[in-house]
Amino acid sequence: MKRLSAVVAGYGMRGHIYSKLLKQLSEATDIVAVAEPVDIRRNLAKKICGISDDALYLDWREIASQPRMADFAIIGLQDADHYEAALEFIAKGYDLLLEKPMAVTPRQCKEITEAAEKKGVRVVIGHVLRFTRFYCAIKEIIDSGELGEIMSIECKEGVGNEHQSHSFVRGNWRNEAECTNMLIAKSCHDMDIIQWLIGKKCKKAHSFGSLSYFKAENKPKGAPARCIDGCPHGETCPYNAVKLYLDDKKNTWFRGAATLDLVSPTDEAVEKALREGPYGRCVFSCDNDVVDHQVVNLEFDGGCTVSFSMNAFNKGGRTISVYGTKGELNGVMGTGMLSLYSFETRKTTEIDSKAMGNTIMSGHGGGDAGIVRDLIDYFGNDIKSKSLCDVRTSYENHLIGFAAEHSRRTGTVVDLEEFEANL
Numbered sequence: 347m348k349r350l351s352a353v354v355a356g357y358g359m360r361g362h363i364y365s366k367l368l369k370q371l372s373e374a375t376d377i378v379a380v381a382e383p384v385d386i387r388r389n390l391a392k393k394i395c396g397i398s399d400d401a402l403y404l405d406w407r408e409i410a411s412q413p414r415m416a417d418f419a420i421i422g423l424q425d426a427d428h429y430e431a432a433l434e435f436i437a438k439g440y441d442l443l444l445e446k447p448m449a450v451t452p453r454q455c456k457e458i459t460e461a462a463e464k465k466g467v468r469v470v471i472g473h474v475l476r477f478t479r480f481y482c483a484i485k486e487i488i489d490s491g492e493l494g495e496i497m498s499i500e501c502k503e504g505v506g507n508e509h510q511s512h513s514f515v516r517g518n519w520r521n522e523a524e525c526t527n528m529l530i531a532k533s534c535h536d537m538d539i540i541q542w543l544i545g546k547k548c549k550k551a552h553s554f555g556s557l558s559y560f561k562a563e564n565k566p567k568g569a570p571a572r573c574i575d576g577c578p579h580g581e582t583c584p585y586n587a588v589k590l591y592l593d594d595k596k597n598t599w600f601r602g603a604a605t606l607d608l609v610s611p612t613d614e615a616v617e618k619a620l621r622e623g624p625y626g627r628c629v630f631s632c633d634n635d636v637v638d639h640q641v642v643n644l645e646f647d648g649g650c651t652v653s654f655s656m657n658a659f660n661k662g663g664r665t666i667s668v669y670g671t672k673g674e675l676n677g678v679m680g681t682g683m684l685s686l687y688s689f690e691t692r693k694t695t696e697i698d699s700k701a702m703g704n705t706i707m708s709g710h711g712g713g714d715a716g717i718v719r720d721l722i723d724y725f726g727n728d729i730k731s732k733s734l735c736d737v738r739t740s741y742e743n744h745l746i747g748f749a750a751e752h753s754r755r756t757g758t759v760v761d762l763e764e765f766e767a768n769l
């Protein structure tokens with residue numbers, strides 16, 4: 347196998363996860379440079395990636411402005427920064443692992459797609475669900491023909507009430523102007539999976555949704571702007587930041603985001619973050635405007651219909667039902683269990699997707715490890731797994747989310763072809 351080299355732009359949560367996996371899963375990849383402005387994260391990158399100080403940069407532009415120094419670039423920057431970085435790295439001839447969403451507007455996604463096609467570089471979007479055992483098993487069952495022709499899919503993304511509060515009320519993805527809308531920031535995974543499973547083009551999109559709960563009018567009487575300042579509702583409020591960030595020592599995800607220390611955030615640093623940073627705010631006193639519940643209806647080529655729902659008001663997790671002419675498949679991602687009912691035999695078979703395939707279970711149901719493993723084969727030896735797709739397919743699947751969001755805003759049914767033609 348060809349020895350691969352990579353550069354990392356943005357050593358945050360995702361940059362760190364991918365770098366660790368590259369090191370664990372493959373003896374065949376060298377990380378040769380990392381750009382990250384936060385000291386504590388850059389120091390971590392130095393240790394994890396085993397690189398010297400002169401391979402560490404403060405800004406990804408310092409890497410992209412040099413002659414190409416690696417086979418591929420991992421872009422783990424925040425959503426709004428993907429566009430500029432992707433275009434610069436593509437221009438230099440890097441293959442990309444570009445975190446989802448591809449970019450924050452349909453036009454930016456289109457430009458990235460066209461630039462990659464013109465330059466002949468491969469772009470893999472961080473759509474990790476495609477690489478989980480759960481969705482790979484569903485794809486395998488659909489492609490085997492056991493369900494017959496797929497007539498309809500119902501699926502739910504339960505974001506989880508605490509996850510919503512952390513990411514979409516207090517955190518990085520709370521405000522559309524700073525980032526993008528909820529369907530693109532979060533449910534672009536689901537739009538992508540739905541199209542992958544059906545294997546046809548989406549024709550029409552329709553959506554409703556709003557921000558109903560996490561807003562100022564629902565703030566309980568007497569609640570201060572910051573939970574740590576003695577909120578009278580602190581005992582019973584599920585969003586009390588003191589409980590979620592300071593008391594729950596095991597939640598390194600929340601504590602790492604709040605303090606920027608991804609590995610060992612101290613109580614002192616967490617407390618400072620709750621007093622001064624965005625994660626200490628009362629969930630009813632934030633500058634959030636992205637929806638907390640949204641439904642999407644889709645129609646695909648050939649008439650297959652899809653009904654998708656995301657909302658914050660649950661423990662978290664995805665479920666799916668696939669209805670075909672020969673049978674029905676129901677699945678719960680959290681347990682990995684699938685239930686297949688055959689119309690012919692009138693029998694139900696229980697399938698444990700965790701026992702299928704060879705994906706190492708870890709972040710995102712094995713998806714993080716799966717994408718890294720598959721992209722090493724792809725970038726190294728041009729072996730393309732079933733889960734991988736070309737950049738144009740990823741672009742078209744992002745368009746489903748953008749079109750559905752356009753529908754929500756305009757109260758119209760959006761024709762995907764017309765939507766793209768009018769970009």
Ligand SMILES: NC(=O)c1ccc[n+]([C@@H]2O[C@H](COP(=O)([O-])OP(=O)(O)OC[C@H]3O[C@@H](n4cnc5c(N)ncnc54)[C@H](O)[C@@H]3O)[C@@H](O)[C@H]2O)c1
Nearest residue numbers: 356357358359360381382383405406422423424425445472
């Ligand atoms: N695939 C998935 O399932 C998944 C899950 C979570 C997040 N994401 C996406 O991954 C991306 C990163 O998310 P994250 O949670 O790691 O965020 P993060 O904020 O932890 O990481 C982004 C990093 O980029 C750094 N950065 C900022 N400006 C920079 C610059 N000029 N040069 C170099 N680095 C710079 C920041 O300091 C930060 O450490 C986002 O687009 C997010 O939507 C994907």
